Every structure is written in C-alpha cells, then in structure tokens.
Amino acid sequence: MSSPAPRVFNAEETSQLIAFGPLRQHILEAASQYARGEIHSPDRQVLTVPGSRDGVLLSMPCTAQDICAHKLISLLPDNPAHQRPTIQGMVSVLDSATGVPLFVLDGPTVTARRTAALSMAGLQLFLEHEPRTIVIVGAGSQADGHVQAIAELYPEATVHIAARAQSWDKAQAFCERHAGLGIRLQVTDLNQLPEQFDAIITLTTAVEPVYHAPAVPGRLIIGVGAFRSHMVEIAPETVMNSLCYVDDLVGAKHEAGDYIQAKKDWSQVTTLAQAIESDIDYSRPIMFKTVGCAAWDLAAARCARAAAGL
Structure with a gap:
C-alpha cells in the first residue's frame, strides 16, 4: 500500500x-x-x-x-x-x-533562513543586550535573509550595509529594495564604519580580509562567508584576539576559512552547544563563525x- x-x-x-x-x-x-x-x-x-x-x-x-x-x-x-x-x-x-x-x-x-537564524542566535547569546546598531558586509542573497531576520526580531535596530566605492550602487539598491521591511537601513563606507556598533555580520566570498578593526569587547563579530579553507573575511589578528565560537566544530575544521587562515588553535574554539550550557564572558571580544550543517x-x-x- x-x-x-x-x-x-x-x-x-x-x-x-x-x-x-x-x-x-x-x-x-x-x-x-x-x-x-x-x-x-x-x-x-x-x-x-x-x-x-x-x-x-x-x-x-x-x-x-x-x-x-x-x-x-x-x-x-x-x-x-x-x-x-x-x-x-x-x-x-x-x-x-x-x-x-x-x-x-x-x-x-x-538555507538562507536557517543561516540568518543562526546569526540571530549569535546575537542573542553573545551580546549582553539587544543590538541597536548592526553592520552587514555584503548585499547578496544571504544579506536578504539577514535583514529580514533583523526586521522580525530586532525591528528597532539600525542596519548599515557596508560597501566600497565600486559596490556602492549595489548596496544602495539593496537598501531601496528592502525599504518595506520598516527598519532603518543605510549604506556606509566599509573603510569608515560607524564609531559605535554592536555587531558586524560578514556575508561575502572574499579571499582577503574585509574587516580589519581590532577586536573590541561588546562588539560581536559574526562570520558567515569564507566557507572554504582559502577564504577569509576577518583579519587574522582580530580572530586571534577574540574568544572564538563556531556552530559546528566538525565542519569548521575544513570550512571555516577565517579560523584556518588565522591558524587558530581548535582547542580554543568553543561550540554553540557549549555556549548554550555555559556562562559567556562578555568582558572579552567575541567572534562567532558559522559554517552550517544538516542539523x-x-x-x-x-x-x-x-x-x-x-
């Protein structure tokens, strides 16, 4: 039957x-x-x-x-x-x-929605308070999902879409396309980011770092792109000076380009599951790298x- x-x-x-x-x-x-x-x-x-x-x-x-x-x-x-x-x-x-x-x-x-939801889990776990200002690097399909997630979960937040001069028009079009979400969206210069922001989410396929700023307590870095070993979005020095978390340690060891390129000691990388069960030290800079898995x-x-x- x-x-x-x-x-x-x-x-x-x-x-x-x-x-x-x-x-x-x-x-x-x-x-x-x-x-x-x-x-x-x-x-x-x-x-x-x-x-x-x-x-x-x-x-x-x-x-x-x-x-x-x-x-x-x-x-x-x-x-x-x-x-x-x-x-x-x-x-x-x-x-x-x-x-x-x-x-x-x-x-x-x-894929797009669970990836964005994973970043939202990072904002919930690794910040002491709800984010007021978020920087997003990238204006592709992953950015679509992330601004939709922010609009649903953090509608009072201001979102800066960081872009270089050659991608400024694309970033501006992205903001115009998502104007109906009801959140504050604006384009900002990738090389002149706001003085104060709570989190930066990188969503690119870069093979050279796009974020070089020093690791700062209270400013969460969420790395979503750089999903192959040769890719990198976050400067190695920034990675090494952060408390490092990852969603899936198994996949991260051959997919988390930011950690691989920085030669991060995997024994010093904490999983999402461990973070859920332990106290977070918010006095130190935190980076959350996601690679995704079938779970x-x-x-x-x-x-x-x-x-x-x-």
Whole structure:
C-alpha cells in the first residue's frame, strides 16, 4: 500500500512556515541535541556535475528520533547566463518512526533562513543586550535573509550595509529594495564604519580580509562567508584576539576559512552547544563563525512541520 504523496511547499510557502523567532529556538534546541548525539548529521557529500563548469551537487542528510531530513542542492555557476538560479534544490522530510515522506521544502529558502537564524542566535547569546546598531558586509542573497531576520526580531535596530566605492550602487539598491521591511537601513563606507556598533555580520566570498578593526569587547563579530579553507573575511589578528565560537566544530575544521587562515588553535574554539550550557564572558571580544550543517536544516524542518500542523 503506497503512502500519500508528500506536500511540496514552494519558496514563498517555505518562508512563511519558518519564521525567524521559532526557527532560532529550534536551532538552539537542535544544537544541544546534536552535541548529545541525539541528532546524526554527517559531513555533506559534494559531487561534481559532469559537463558543467564547476558545478556540484551537495547532499546533506540528517536523522533524529522524530524526523529525517535530506537537503539536496545543485550549484551550477553557468545557470544565470540562461536566466536560471545558480542554486536550486529541496529539503525532503520523512517521519522517523514510519519512514513515510511528510513534505518537501524549498532548499535555497531553508538555507538562507536557517543561516540568518543562526546569526540571530549569535546575537542573542553573545551580546549582553539587544543590538541597536548592526553592520552587514555584503548585499547578496544571504544579506536578504539577514535583514529580514533583523526586521522580525530586532525591528528597532539600525542596519548599515557596508560597501566600497565600486559596490556602492549595489548596496544602495539593496537598501531601496528592502525599504518595506520598516527598519532603518543605510549604506556606509566599509573603510569608515560607524564609531559605535554592536555587531558586524560578514556575508561575502572574499579571499582577503574585509574587516580589519581590532577586536573590541561588546562588539560581536559574526562570520558567515569564507566557507572554504582559502577564504577569509576577518583579519587574522582580530580572530586571534577574540574568544572564538563556531556552530559546528566538525565542519569548521575544513570550512571555516577565517579560523584556518588565522591558524587558530581548535582547542580554543568553543561550540554553540557549549555556549548554550555555559556562562559567556562578555568582558572579552567575541567572534562567532558559522559554517552550517544538516542539523540546522532539520531544525528548519521541525519548525515548518509545527507551523503546518503536519
């Protein structure tokens, strides 16, 4: 006897099912379960796509007692030339007890929103007070998710989109595109950042540091880009003078470019799960590097399941 076909949610529906507040809480809960071995999340598998220019297929399975989730993502750099998205894919969700497929979420939407929610978890854990001023470096799809998350969770905050002269128009267009969010958005010079700000979130694919300022207590650094070993967004000296945290230590050791390039001693890097269970020393500068893992996709799937009543 066959099971009913799982419901498939498009990008807009997926976005509506994983609001940032509940998603952040699901991620924090998943972090503790992952650390206790209650969630199984192996390293993602990367396969090249024959016939494409640097195209890859990413497979990220994850299992827990309640659900199983599998994110399958294609990344084809030639797609934009043919009016197709570079990144496409899905997150398939199954019931753990029966194996019955439950639903399918839009993969890029899940990735963007759980990545932003992870940064919001960093703001919640590693700042003594709610952020009033946030600097974002980058104006791409990850920045879209982050300003949406800030608008939902910290609507009183001012957000500066930091840009160099050659990317100023892109940053200005970004602010205009998101004017409807209702938060204060403005472009600022990357080389002349505001004198006072609570957090900086870097969202680039840089291979040279874009943030060189000294590590300062009370100013949180969240590094989201630099997801390969040769990439770097934060100056090594800034990294070395910070208390360093990471969402997933296993993945970080070969993906956290900022820490790898700084030659950070991994024994001095603390996980998100450990941070949840311990006191944070706010008197010292803090950096939170995120690399992502399938456990956060599973957290998003739980959030969507609860919202959809499935």
